[in-house]
Amino acid sequence: MNLKVKYFGLIAEITNCSEETIPFSKHTVAEFLDLIFSKYPALKNKDFKVAQNMQLVNIETKISSAEIALLPPFSGG
Amino acid sequence: MNLKVKYFGLIAEITNCSEETIPFSKHTVAEFLDLIFSKYPALKNKDFKVAQNMQLVNIETKISSAEIALLPPFSGG
Amino acid sequence: MKADKKIKNVFRQGAISSEFIANSIAKHQVKTNIGAHNIFLGQVRADTIKDQTVAAIEYSAYEDMANAKFHEIREATFEKFNLTCMHIYHSLGTVKSGEICLFVFVSSTRRKEVFKALEYVVEEIKAHVPIFGKEIFEDETHQWKINS
Amino acid sequence: MKADKKIKNVFRQGAISSEFIANSIAKHQVKTNIGAHNIFLGQVRADTIKDQTVAAIEYSAYEDMANAKFHEIREATFEKFNLTCMHIYHSLGTVKSGEICLFVFVSSTRRKEVFKALEYVVEEIKAHVPIFGKEIFEDETHQWKINS
Numbered sequence: 001m002n003l004k005v006k007y008f009g010l011i012a013e014i015t016n017c018s019e020e021t022i023p024f025s026k027h028t029v030a031e032f033l034d035l036i037f038s039k040y041p042a043l044k045n046k047d048f049k050v051a052q053n054m055q056l057v058n059i060e061t062k063i064s065s066a067e068i069a070l071l072p073p074f075s076g077g
Numbered sequence: 078m079n080l081k082v083k084y085f086g087l088i089a090e091i092t093n094c095s096e097e098t099i100p101f102s103k104h105t106v107a108e109f110l111d112l113i114f115s116k117y118p119a120l121k122n123k124d125f126k127v128a129q130n131m132q133l134v135n136i137e138t139k140i141s142s143a144e145i146a147l148l149p150p151f152s153g154g
Numbered sequence: 155m156k157a158d159k160k161i162k163n164v165f166r167q168g169a170i171s172s173e174f175i176a177n178s179i180a181k182h183q184v185k186t187n188i189g190a191h192n193i194f195l196g197q198v199r200a201d202t203i204k205d206q207t208v209a210a211i212e213y214s215a216y217e218d219m220a221n222a223k224f225h226e227i228r229e230a231t232f233e234k235f236n237l238t239c240m241h242i243y244h245s246l247g248t249v250k251s252g253e254i255c256l257f258v259f260v261s262s263t264r265r266k267e268v269f270k271a272l273e274y275v276v277e278e279i280k281a282h283v284p285i286f287g288k289e290i291f292e293d294e295t296h297q298w299k300i301n302s
Numbered sequence: 303m304k305a306d307k308k309i310k311n312v313f314r315q316g317a318i319s320s321e322f323i324a325n326s327i328a329k330h331q332v333k334t335n336i337g338a339h340n341i342f343l344g345q346v347r348a349d350t351i352k353d354q355t356v357a358a359i360e361y362s363a364y365e366d367m368a369n370a371k372f373h374e375i376r377e378a379t380f381e382k383f384n385l386t387c388m389h390i391y392h393s394l395g396t397v398k399s400g401e402i403c404l405f406v407f408v409s410s411t412r413r414k415e416v417f418k419a420l421e422y423v424v425e426e427i428k429a430h431v432p433i434f435g436k437e438i439f440e441d442e443t444h445q446w447k448i449n450s
Contacts, residue, residue, distance in 0.1 A: 008364055009434030010446045051432070054367035069364055069432075075447040076361070076368075076392060076433030077265075077344045077404045077424065085216055086286030087298045128284070131219035146216055146284075152299040153215070153244060153285030154196045154256045154276065154413075176324030179343065183400035186348035192420070193341040195327065199411065200334035252331035263347065264450075269421045272340070276413060302412075 001025070003032070006069040014042045030059040032068065048072045078102070080109070083146040091119045107136040109145065125149045164224045165217060165246045169253035170195075178241060178259060188238050188261045192268035194276050196256030198249050206291035210250045211299060216284040217246075227278045235271035237262050242275070244285060312372045313365060313394045317401035318343075326389060326407060336386050336409045340416035342424050344404030346397050354439035358398045359447060364432040365394075375426045383419035385410050390423070392433060 003024045007015045022039075024032060029050055037044050050057050053065035080101045084092045099116075101109060106127055114121050127134050130142035166174075175193070182188060201208045224242055231240060238261045245255040256279070260271045280301050287299035314322075323341070330336060349356045372390055379388060386409045393403040404427070408419045428449050435447035 006364065008362060008432065009436070051364070051367060054364075054370055069367065071364060071432050072434060072446065073448045074429070074432055075435040075449045076363070076431050077428050077449070083216065085214060085284065086288070128216070128219060131216075131222055146219065148216060148284050149286060149298065150300050151281070151284055152287040152301045153213070153220075153283050154280050154301070172324040172328040175327060176320040179323060179402075180320040182345070186346075186399045188345050189347045191341075191343040191345060193339075193343070194413070194416075195339040195341070196413075197330070197336050197339060197409075198334075199337045251334045254327075261345075265342070265344075265424060268342075269417070269424075273417045276417075 001063075002066065003063070004067050005036075006067070008069065009072040010046065011043065011048055011070045011072050014046070015040050024063065027062055028059065029057050029061045029063060032063055033059065036070070043070075046072065078140075079143065080140070081144050082113075083144070085146065086149040088120065088123065088125055088147045088149050091123070092117050101140065104139055105136065106134050106138045106140060109140055110136065113147070120147075123149065161221055161225045164221055164242050164244050165215065166243050167245075167247050169245055169249045169255065170243055170257045172254075174243075175254075175257060178257075182239070182261060185238060185261070187263055189263050190265035190268045191259065191261045192272040194256070194258040194272055195254050197254050198251045200251035201289075203289075203291075203297070206293060206295065208251055208289045209292045210248050210290045211255065212248050212288040212290055212296075213244070213246050213255065214286050214288070215244075215246060220244075220283050220285055223283045224279070227275060227282070230278070231260075231271055231275050234274065235260075235262070235267045237267060237271055240271075240275070242279070244279075244283075248290075309369055309373045312369055312390050312392050313363065314391050315393075315395050317393060317397045317403065318391055318405045320402075322391075323402075323405060326405075330387070330409060333386060333409070335411055337411050338413035338416045339407065339409045340420040342404070342406040342420055343402050345402050346399045348399035349437075351437075351439075351445070354441060354443065356399055356437045357440045358396050358438045359403065360396050360436040360438055360444075361392070361394050361403065362434050362436070363392075363394060368392075368431050368433055371431045372427070375423060375430070378426070379408075379419055379423050382422065383408075383410070383415045384412075385415060385419055388419075388423070390427070392427075392431075396438075
């Protein structure tokens, strides 16, 4: 499965892009994060949440949607 | 003592004036109200507060200031 | 900033316009320590009472006492809450239904303060300021408003 | 009035002007069942952090998810509180210190509802909407804002 991965704020600064396509052959968010951390080691000590199809998920959630987002702490308002 | 007596809202409608001077030779607010009720019997069953020098007073308060006001229920805002 | 000690005149003749409100907001752009504003607007409702609809409210007040009360409320609010500034305006005279008769504006560095402060100010005004509203119906009869 | 079921775009490019706010207030004059409006405005503070002063905040967002969240917050607020209407606007892009980045506007027949509803909406936005603020200092360095 090809994931469309979106990065925001501080996370996008580290990845140096706001969106990319990443092929993913495993199952859970935890496995997806292993992949991300091996690509961007600097993300390991950053605080962020993961959204799948615009819903927040936890590390055990199965990945079934093509749109994943890495969201640093919210600071609207 | 001559009291400057002010009327507002529904009270002023009944007294048909917004301000008048009333000579007063007694002491308390209760005695002042006796005078007012004899002049304007229609005020007897109306809800209002009395202010002396812009402070609310009760019926036992001694009248010592020349400015008295009869205030119907507040409805600002 | 300390509360201003001078008693101000809170009353404006007629309705409070949206331009007046906008102008008041714009003036706060130079106060760059403010992070949160909270504004209350009282609007005259076209209530229907016994088949008659309210067309306007005609406000009168014991003006000197009212301004002194508004001042007391200001002072007490600055004591209780950590505000940067506060403004209160109330209409006198005729305000048609749909128009604004009360404008309360509080500002603070942080948002938590403004919510509590604004509700406090509005409730104090309703309870303690000698202002009187005469509800004028469409057929020109009237009744005296009582706050609930 | 029922909550609008269509997902709206809450975002505006740049600061929210006082004229925009005035216009929004003025539009409510035809809704003569409204008795109370409550407005929250978030203003960018010129905070000083390690000798550097914030000149502006540059806002970005996961726009689709943010608009969906704003919609959820609207629906939940109409469920919880008896409101006549509600409007939310948030800036994207650069908002200078002293300018307004968030405008929340709730209206109801009676005042008790608007105070509770407004605080609820603002807290929900701060906690749950994916918006990101980059604080730009006067020397053009920056840091990412974290809500407190």
